[in-house]
Amino acid sequence: MxxxxxxxxxxxxxxxxxxxxxxxxxxxLRLGELFGRDMAELADLPLNYGSAAGDAELRALIAARHRVSAEDVVVTVGGMHALFLLAFTLCGPGDEAVIAEPAFPLARNTLGAVGATVRPLPLRFDDGYRLDPEALRALLTPKTRIVSLASPQNPSGVAIPASTLREVAELMRTHAPDAWLVVDETYREAAYGDNRTMPSASAAGPRVVTVASLSKCHGAAGLRIGWAITRDPVLRQSLVTAKFNTVISCSPLDERMALAVLRQGExxxxxxxxxxxxxxxxxxxxxxxxxxxxxxxxxxxxxxxxxxxxxxxxxxxxxxxxxxxxxxxxxxxxxxxxxxxxxxxxxxxxxxxxxxxxxxxxxxxxxxxxxxxxx
Known part of the structure; x- marks a missing residue:
């Protein structure tokens, strides 16, 4: 069952x-930090359905932080919802999915739940959890539909260099041409002090999808707002349709508060x-x-x-x-x-x-x- x-x-x-x-x-994050004592911004908010793709202004703010178009963004109920929609849309019984491990267990479980054969790509403590593209190449087949990575990784916090991601995308183009590279960037903006924030993988290739949320870097896990970014219009529409058929829309209240978070993002x-x-x-x-x-x-x-x-x-x-x-x-x-x-x-x-x-x-x-x- x-x-x-x-x-x-x-x-x-x-x-x-x-x-x-x-x-x-x-x-x-606390509500008082966003609005102080003045909650007037929320007082007239109608509690009706939102849009399936997500609030237009919210998508524009997310897009600006990733240097993509607002049309490339689908707002989801947290980052896990985005990972589920991608697995549900792209994989099924008989398909294969590769995931780098150790990994956030829910990301792995979602792939198995849709019937895909999950093939782990081991990342070892003794190697500093660095991804070896050649080890990945050995796992890729024409049946591969998703390669799931996280950068920085959960649980290690180790980031994947942009050059490695480009190499991974090229290997997939050659050995698994029907596969999509899914990169969970939930911790991307959680740099230390004045360290430079790593660039998003959104531009790493045409078959790359990035996922993130407000949960980790912004301290707003309770809002349940995440997103997927894809430059492929067909996949984007498939994700919007899948979202509509699972949750219809995100909460307009959550989206309005997410706007306040991103306006004060820095x-x-x-x-x-x-x-x-x-x-x-x-x-x-x-x-x-x-x-x-x-x-x-x-x-x-x-x-x-x-x-x-x-x-x-x-x-x-x-x-x-x-x-x-x-x-x-x-x-x-x-x-x-x-x-x-x-x-x-x-x-x-x-x-x-x-x-x-x-x-x-x-x-x-x-x-x-x-x-x-x-x-």
Missing amino acids: ERFPSNDIISLVASAPRHDLAESVGPS HIVGARRRHLAHNLQTLEAWIGRHAAELEWVRPDAGALCCVRLKPAVYDDDDAPQRFQAALQERGIRLAPGTWFGDEPRVFRLGFGLATNAELAAALEGVGAALRQAAD
């Missing part, structure tokens, strides 16, 4: 522990970039103090990274379970790497949700759990 397999990542929307280092978001994102940079510095110093026990892959962007228990210290198969049990005793939650298809000694550490003082306190508890698990 179940089309979607169960995954323990669903616990992230259940009750929160004292220190939640499993989350992949930054601080949540202010909102800029504050979160400074917060992420501060917390990343704290995390990096802490990992340096625990270099005998831990190793990590430093992220390129985003509020998350992958850390691994060193096998030389934690040399038995039960060590990850002991570590998680020790964390639970201290009210701390980390995301096990197995949620994402990674090795058991890896875990995703989210450093964006907490204040800097809260992060430092949580990391002290993680250090105590490390010592307990090693005994």
